[in-house]
Amino acid sequence: MSEKVLMKGNEAIAEAAIRAGCRHFFGYPITPQTEVAAYMARRMPKVDGLYLQAESEIAAINMVLGASAAGVRAMTSSSSPGIALKSEGLSYLAGCDLPALVVNVQRGGPGLGGIQPSQSDYFQATRGAGHGDFHLLVLAPNSIQEMVDLTYLAFELADRYRVTAMLLADGILGQMMEPVSLPDPAAADLPPKDWAVTGTGGKRLHNIVNSLYLKPEDLEATNLARYEKYAVIQRREARHEAFLLDDADIVVAAYGASARIAKNAILAARAEGIRAGLLRPVTLWPFPKAAFAQAAKTARAFVTVEMSMGQMIEDVELSVRCAKPVTLCSRVGGMVPAPEQILESIRQAAGGAK
Amino acid sequence: MQTVFEKTPGLTDAVLHYCPGCTHGIIHRLVAEVYTELGVSDRTIGVAPVGCAVMAYDYFNCDVVQAAHGRAPAVATGIKRARPDTVVFTYQGDGDLAAIGTAETIHAAARGENITVIFVNNAIYGMTGGQMAPTTMPGQITQTSPYGRDPAVAGYPLRMCELLATVDGAAYLERVSADSVKNIRAAKQAIRRAFECQLAGRGFALVEVLSTCPTNWGLEPVKALDWLRENMIPYYPLGVYKDSARDGKEAAQ
Amino acid sequence: MNAKILIAGFGGQGILFAGKFLVYAGMIGGAEVSWLPSYGPEMRGGTANCSVIFSDSPIGSPIVDTPDILVAMNLPSLDKFEPTVRPGGQLFIDSALITRPANRSDIETHYIPATRLAEELGLQGLANMIMIGRVLEKTGLCPPDIVTAAMKKVVPERKKALLDKNLEAIETGRKA
Numbered sequence: 085m086s087e088k089v090l091m092k093g094n095e096a097i098a099e100a101a102i103r104a105g106c107r108h109f110f111g112y113p114i115t116p117q118t119e120v121a122a123y124m125a126r127r128m129p130k131v132d133g134l135y136l137q138a139e140s141e142i143a144a145i146n147m148v149l150g151a152s153a154a155g156v157r158a159m160t161s162s163s164s165p166g167i168a169l170k171s172e173g174l175s176y177l178a179g180c181d182l183p184a185l186v187v188n189v190q191r192g193g194p195g196l197g198g199i200q201p202s203q204s205d206y207f208q209a210t211r212g213a214g215h216g217d218f219h220l221l222v223l224a225p226n227s228i229q230e231m232v233d234l235t236y237l238a239f240e241l242a243d244r245y246r247v248t249a250m251l252l253a254d255g256i257l258g259q260m261m262e263p264v265s266l267p268d269p270a271a272a273d274l275p276p277k278d279w280a281v282t283g284t285g286g287k288r289l290h291n292i293v294n295s296l297y298l299k300p301e302d303l304e305a306t307n308l309a310r311y312e313k314y315a316v317i318q319r320r321e322a323r324h325e326a327f328l329l330d331d332a333d334i335v336v337a338a339y340g341a342s343a344r345i346a347k348n349a350i351l352a353a354r355a356e357g358i359r360a361g362l363l364r365p366v367t368l369w370p371f372p373k374a375a376f377a378q379a380a381k382t383a384r385a386f387v388t389v390e391m392s393m394g395q396m397i398e399d400v401e402l403s404v405r406c407a408k409p410v411t412l413c414s415r416v417g418g419m420v421p422a423p424e425q426i427l428e429s430i431r432q433a434a435g436g437a438k
Numbered sequence: 439m440q441t442v443f444e445k446t447p448g449l450t451d452a453v454l455h456y457c458p459g460c461t462h463g464i465i466h467r468l469v470a471e472v473y474t475e476l477g478v479s480d481r482t483i484g485v486a487p488v489g490c491a492v493m494a495y496d497y498f499n500c501d502v503v504q505a506a507h508g509r510a511p512a513v514a515t516g517i518k519r520a521r522p523d524t525v526v527f528t529y530q531g532d533g534d535l536a537a538i539g540t541a542e543t544i545h546a547a548a549r550g551e552n553i554t555v556i557f558v559n560n561a562i563y564g565m566t567g568g569q570m571a572p573t574t575m576p577g578q579i580t581q582t583s584p585y586g587r588d589p590a591v592a593g594y595p596l597r598m599c600e601l602l603a604t605v606d607g608a609a610y611l612e613r614v615s616a617d618s619v620k621n622i623r624a625a626k627q628a629i630r631r632a633f634e635c636q637l638a639g640r641g642f643a644l645v646e647v648l649s650t651c652p653t654n655w656g657l658e659p660v661k662a663l664d665w666l667r668e669n670m671i672p673y674y675p676l677g678v679y680k681d682s683a684r685d686g687k688e689a690a691q
Numbered sequence: 692m693n694a695k696i697l698i699a700g701f702g703g704q705g706i707l708f709a710g711k712f713l714v715y716a717g718m719i720g721g722a723e724v725s726w727l728p729s730y731g732p733e734m735r736g737g738t739a740n741c742s743v744i745f746s747d748s749p750i751g752s753p754i755v756d757t758p759d760i761l762v763a764m765n766l767p768s769l770d771k772f773e774p775t776v777r778p779g780g781q782l783f784i785d786s787a788l789i790t791r792p793a794n795r796s797d798i799e800t801h802y803i804p805a806t807r808l809a810e811e812l813g814l815q816g817l818a819n820m821i822m823i824g825r826v827l828e829k830t831g832l833c834p835p836d837i838v839t840a841a842m843k844k845v846v847p848e849r850k851k852a853l854l855d856k857n858l859e860a861i862e863t864g865r866k867a
Contacts, residue, residue: 090714090726090844108520116730134519138512139545146509146542150516153503154483154524158516176506199730260753261711261726263718281501281517283481283524290450292495294486294504347751422756 088263093231093253094119096264097187098127100235101159104269106185107133108158110147112140112166115199116255117189120161141166145173145186152182153293155280157239161187163255164205165196174248175214179295181279181310183242185235186220187251189258190391192418200418201255203340206395209252210369217307219314221249221321222368224339225257228264234366236269243274245317252368254391256341256420317370324372325364328354332361334433335379337400337410338389339365342421346389349426358434368396376403385433386410389426391419409433448474452496459659461616461649462490462558466497466529468626469556472633473500473525482525483517485510489531490564498529508539511546514553525636527554533563536572536596543598550607550641554632557598557644560651561670568654572596575669580654599646599679609641611679615648615671617663624676631681640682648674692722692745694832695755698819699740699772700764700785705819708845709762710741712823712857716833716841717745725753738767745832760830762822764788764805781829783822801825803867809860817860824864 091099098120101109109128111121121135128135138144144160151158162170167188177184190205192198209222221241223234231253238249281291297303325343328350329335338346343364353360363379365372380386385408388397394412401410413429415421448470456462473482479500486494488507495502505513510528518526535543535557546553562580563569569582573595577586587595599611610632614625625647632643648670650662657665678684696713700706707728717724722745729740742755761776762783763769769789776782778797787807793800803825805818814821827833833841838861846854 088718090711090718090724108516110516136515136519136549139541142509143512143515143542143545146506146512147516147519149505149509150485150503150513150518151520152516153513154517154520156520158520172506173509180503255730256727256753259728259730261714262724262750262753281483281503282521283483283501284479286480290499291501292504293502294495296492296504341753344750345752345754347749351751420754422754423752 086265086267088265090261091228091264092119092259092261093228093257094189094259095123096228096231097161097235097251098123099266100232101185101239102127102131102133103266104157104236104239106157106159106239107131108151108156109133109135110138110144110151110158110160111135112138112144112162114163114166116191116201116258117161117163117187119258120187120189141169142172145170148184148186149173149177149180149182152177152184153180153281155277155282157243159185159187161189163189163191164193164202167205167208171214174220175216175218176295177248178214178218178310179216180293181246182248182293183246184248185238185242185251186248187253190252190254192416198418199255201341201391201420202416202418203254203342203391204393204395204416205252206368206390206392209250210371210399213250218310219247219369221245221247221317222252223249224252224366224368226340226343226364228257228260228262230366231257232264232266240269240272240274241321244272245313247313247317252340254341321367322370322372322374323366324375325362325366326375327362327364329361329363329379331359332379333384334358334360334430335383335386336360336362336389336426336430337365337376337386337396338362339368339396342389342391345421345423346426348423349430352423352427353430358430360430365396371399371403373403376400377405380404380407383408387413387426387429387433389413389421389429391415391421446471446474448479448499449497450499454497455493456490457653459650459652459662460490461560461647464616464622465556465558465625465647465649466494468622468629469527469529470498472626472630476630476633476637478525478637481523482527483521485514485517485526485528487528487530487534488565489534491529491531491558492565494529508534508537509542510534511539511542511551511553511555515546515549515551518551518553525633527556527633529556530558531564532557532559532561532571532573536598544602544605547602547605547608547642547644550609552636552639552641554636555642555644556629557646558649559646559674560649561595562651562654564651564654568651575673595673597674599644602644603679607642608644608680609682610635610643613646613648613674613676613679615666615676617648617650617666621676646674692720692832693747694745694759694830695757696743696745696760696762697740697755697758697772698743698762699738699768702739704739704764705816706739706764707741709819709823710743712820712841712845713743713832715844716837717743719837719840720833722746723748723750725750727753738765740768760826762826764819764822766791783826785818785822787818801829803864805864805867808863808867812863814856814860814863817856820857820860821864821867824861825867827861828865
């Protein structure tokens with residue numbers, strides 16, 4: 085365990101990415117993630133890396149695509165409206181089966197929205213990242229330590245499965261500081277990038293990185309193969325955290341900053357004699373369906389806490405097959421649910437299920 | 439028996455899909471001959487566009503990435519920055535480079551990205567069946583300018599070499615034409631200089647090749663060549679618009 | 692030590708810096724800590740605030756909405772946050788900039804003319820740390836021996852003059 089230091093979430097992501105071997109960052113300023121770019125601009129030149137400020141989010145994600153196609157670990161970072169601009173590139177990355185890391189430090193929307201924390205890009209991240217059938221691997225940290233740990237994991241899983249990973253944070257996590265340790269990431273046994281464009285060296289046939297298949301039977305085959313890979317990821321890589329869950333009558337489902345606030349409310353509910361617990365998805369795609377199905381066997385009700393009008397709640401309902409009531413506790417537009425509001429939702433769920 | 443002409447090994451054996459009389463095939467050959475003759479084909483990486491040349495990845499016998507519409511210079515930037523020892527070129531049409539990808543083009547030039555851009559200007563969107571392009575001539579009839587391009591409504595064509603000549607990061611800019619043997623020979627020399635510019639590390643190089651689209655222009659191939667000479671060359675004059683090597687020498691004198 | 696601290700004032704008064712110092716002090720002292728700033732355009736000339744939490748157990752929400760300790764360095768901040776202080780909590784007012792007294796009688800209020808003291812003592816720009824000195828004195832948030840170590844985390848030792856001035860400001864606040 086290395087010494088703990090205090091870091092902002094945004095800076096922790098950047099430092100973790102560098103430690104994970106990323107030397108190519110393509111960025112564009114947008115609040116509340118700009119510290120990622122600023123940190124990269126400061127640090128990359130000192131480690132023989134590249135910080136390149138693109139002319140747009142669109143250019144940045146396509147630069148990531150080029151660097152990834154050339155076989156290096158590459159990333160970009162943005163916030164909600166900027167991620168929307170990256171949709172095109174995210175779809176091409178998926179169609180080309182390219183690994184990359186994309187960070188979304190969410191802010192309120194729609195439109196230009198606001199700059200305060202939000203979780204209203206859950207659908208965008210898990211369902212609508214771009215056109216066509218594909219998934220991003222979506223990781224949702226809820227502490228600065230997880231900003232680091234999940235950045236390491238994101239690069240590893242992206243390379244292992246040739247998928248683009250998204251770190252889905254929010255303005256609170258991006259801006260807050262807490263102690264964090266930055267051990268070097270564990271060495272992983274990853275497949276060689278023999279598909280990369282590096283120049284043939286006169287030793288092999290030319291490599292083509294491409295998402296165009298004009299024959300529908302060919303395009304269908306690539307989609308089917310990709311979804312076989314996704315099935316493997318769903319089996320192996322779903323992650324969650326359980327907090328006071330074993331005897332919980334009321335299961336609070338929340339990710340990211342909302343899950344931190346929910347913990348306060350859960351402790352307060354326990355103090356009132358309500359057996360509440362937290363089931364926190366760490367991966368949003370793949371969603372930890374099995375953990376929810378298991379919890380539904382003993383829980384009386386679920387409460388999802390989101391800084392959105394109710395997006396993750398759909399995955400919770402699907403996972404518990406509507407066997408138990410699921411209610412929503414939310415604030416939006418950059419407002420953050422208070423522990424008292426969550427506690428009230430827990431009380432209602434407990435009373436309503438009696 | 440004496441061999442007087444051979445297909446360059448810089449191209450694969452795949453059969454080109456281009457229409458009869460289209461000049462893409464010639465331009466492909468020139469690019470492939472140049473990186474082969476320069477001895478760099480084993481470290482060359484191409485970036486294919488969206489448009490008629492979208493399947494260029496099947497034809498260029500080097501590593502190729504296929505890019506989203508207009509984004510080839512951004513993709514090329516990522517490749518070149520990740521692998522500075524490679525030779526990176528994009529091959530783009532007028533819609534790709536001068537409409538949807540204008541920002542990527544200008545900013546790759548502004549950064550002085552050490553890449554080579556082959557810009558095929560045939561004044562029309564070919565792949566989608568002949569719509570107005572940013573380089574469509576005033577008065578030119580296309581599917582989306584059925585009464586002829588009216589500048590009062592649709593604006594004026596963009597002259598990309600002239601525009602990019604104002605950008606400090608651009609090192610080599612030349613406009614050539616694929617309409618005649620003489621001009622094709624000159625085009626190959628220009629493409630060679632644009633690759634040499636990259637090999638010398640001088641920065642962004644672009645060669646604009648005026649070319650024909652007999653199918654969508656509705657002209658027989660030979661008449662299409664005449665149309666190019668009579669209409670395009672006067673509007674898009676041939677020549678070197680910037681050469682940092684030459685300009686540097688002149689400045690030093 | 693469990694404490695929820697809110698420091699609020701104008702952008703430029705070193706509000707976030709004061710919070711950073713505290714959070715380092717808490718970490719060195721062995722507490723679980725978090726620091727969350729307000730961010731965005733409101734910081735440029737507008738109001739700035741930051742939430743700092745010290746806790747004996749892992750911290751859930753990093754947002755301080757009912758502070759045990761409020762440091763108010765301008766009137767808008769006092770108006771906005773005074774009603775949120777936990778009954779029995781402590782309020783620290785820079786009385787050089789805020790002329791009205793506290794409205795609450797169920798909290799303990801301390802008046803420190805920090806901005807005037809800073810000017811008189813040649814500690815320009817360090818009213819924030821004078822306030823923090825008073826907070827440390829009145830709350831026992833962190834033992835004195837941690838102060839220097841924490842300060843070295845936020846002011847590099849190569850800027851020794853600045854380091855000394857900050858420590859002097861804290862000492863001034865303790866005695867104010």
